[in-house]
Amino acid sequence: MTGEFAIAVHALVFLSYKKSTLCSETIAKNVCTNPARIRKVMAKLKKGGLITTKEGADGGYLFEKDPHEVTLKEVCEATDTCPVSSAWRSGDMNCECLIASGIADVMDGIYEDLNEACKEKLKSISISDIEQMIFKRN
Amino acid sequence: MTGEFAIAVHALVFLSYKKSTLCSETIAKNVCTNPARIRKVMAKLKKGGLITTKEGADGGYLFEKDPHEVTLKEVCEATDTCPVSSAWRSGDMNCECLIASGIADVMDGIYEDLNEACKEKLKSISISDIEQMIFKRN
């Protein structure tokens, strides 16, 4: 799972909790990374319609949706996160052996199935759920 | 998903198909990697009880189980593969903010849930299934 997904969830929970417009630097401090990285992730969330932004002085990011309605599946998709993937492909397309030439595609299909299973699970978790999990911790 | 998982599945399918003892070099050629890497993966499969080995001259790896009975979940576990994981943790344990200090653990719990979901899926796929998928491809 890419770090961008964790950043996106963290930022949304933080925005939802603070209920105000926050700039990339404020979010970066809480997430523990740099503002540029936050802006990159937030730009994706904006494109995905999960947040709005206010440019100019005193601007920043605003979460106006109902945290009960926003699921981690949406966050996952907005951030182009593939829960399961593998860059490495075994075998060789041009090999005459059917196994060597065909298995990589079969494996990719399996990774895709696993992704779907993950997204199904993520669909059942909302930003509000995460908030509750955090505050119930002691 | 780590490359080791793909290598393990590929090797098992290959062994199952060839029905004979194969050495690391033969498997490496088919998988398209180097023999040392194959040996590292196969050592894990042996430890997991999925294959047997024969050392010495004319030795190698032997798959004696029923390919219908060996599932990808077992392969996943034998190779210590975590389908979903993330090394990067947002926030800071020592921060007084509950969100910053608590969200990383919550996210880890979610990754763990996703892992379980993946393994459940992998449990339904056998080595024999993979073989069939490959040979049905045209």
Add this chain to the structure above:
DNA sequence: ATAAACTGTAACATTATTTAGTACAGTTAA
């Protein structure tokens, strides 16, 4: 108008992780 405080994005640097390759001790079979 214009300065200040932002976002969006590109370019580059650094660090971490994965994969590849080499080497060799230990094992077995002929």
Add this chain to the structure above:
DNA sequence: TTAACTGTACTAAATAATGTTACAGTTTAT
């Protein structure tokens, strides 16, 4: 007793993830 293996450690190379710097473009407040 030699040849062909596995098991494993160590190092190198390639790739991917993260951090950093910089700056153009936008809006607000004065």
